[in-house]
Amino acid sequence: MAPKSDARSRDIVAQAKLLYDAGVTPLVEVRAMLGMSERAFSSFRKSEGWPMRPSPIKRKSTDTPPTPERQSAAPTQKEPRSLIARLEEAVEREFLRAEVALATCGAKAAPKTMETSARVLASLVRSLAELKRMNRDVAVAREEDLRVRDAFDDEPPRQLAELREELARRLERMCGDGPAE
Template identity: 50%
Template sequence: MRQKTSPPASEKIAQAKLLYDAGAPIAQITALLGVSAKQFLAFREKNDWPKRVPVCPRKSGPAKSAPAPVDPDALIPKLEDAVAREFARVETALEKQAPKTIEASARALATLVKTLAELKRMRREADETKEDATRPDDDRADEPPRELAELRAELARRLERLRGGGPPG
């Protein structure tokens, strides 16, 4: 007679979900949850986890066109999810004490965090540029002065702004 296995803890399920989404081998996920591959597939279907996309495209399929450009605002949540998945991989590697996996995960995590920070910085700069463009007095401020005294005064104001000591405008 076969014993019924107890359901895995919610923390392990969350970690398994991250591993599954990251493309970890099913054997690794089943070992984490303590279930067989067949039980895992039933569990995946029961909990509506999406099927994974094959890593290698099929040769007989139709030719794909170039991918559409990705919205930077949509990339940030995806990168944050990737960072969370990579943290789950690191935790799993630490439990198993697999140094090669830990090193690879650390490199991937560092790259993801740098990319995420750069993307957020670029979005922040783009937002600042949009704000600067919508200011009503910007057009007038960029016009060249008509007299030499006015030119000197404008140059002095701009130098003060660059040094951070003077009032804007």
């Protein structure tokens, strides 16, 4: 059985990795969580195989015009499922951030920080629920549309007499006067 400190340190490293990968938490906080200096964290990151995070500063490149490959790579419209996945990831990150704040500060955490975290979580959960409801409504509407189409997408008659008979049957069904087949 592993000692508790080893299990706890693995949990802390796992949480730090999640925060590091999310790219939202500043490196200073991740290093403080692990109790490492900048140089120690750099060597730890390399030894653990953590990829280098991109720079938070977005630089404009004035010397190279956008190529067709770059333009086609940028998605013009987001898929609703990917939005749901991204919102779920944001909820998980916020929960992790709140857990880390509670673990490091304990019960003496700043009330303002906890209130802000709670508001962010509530907003994310509401948005996620609304997006899932909208997807469900769209799926139901598509299903109903397909049922309506299937009702009228019969095989077309080949002969003129068959066409007249089929048209008469459909008119009777629509008006409700004749027998339904």
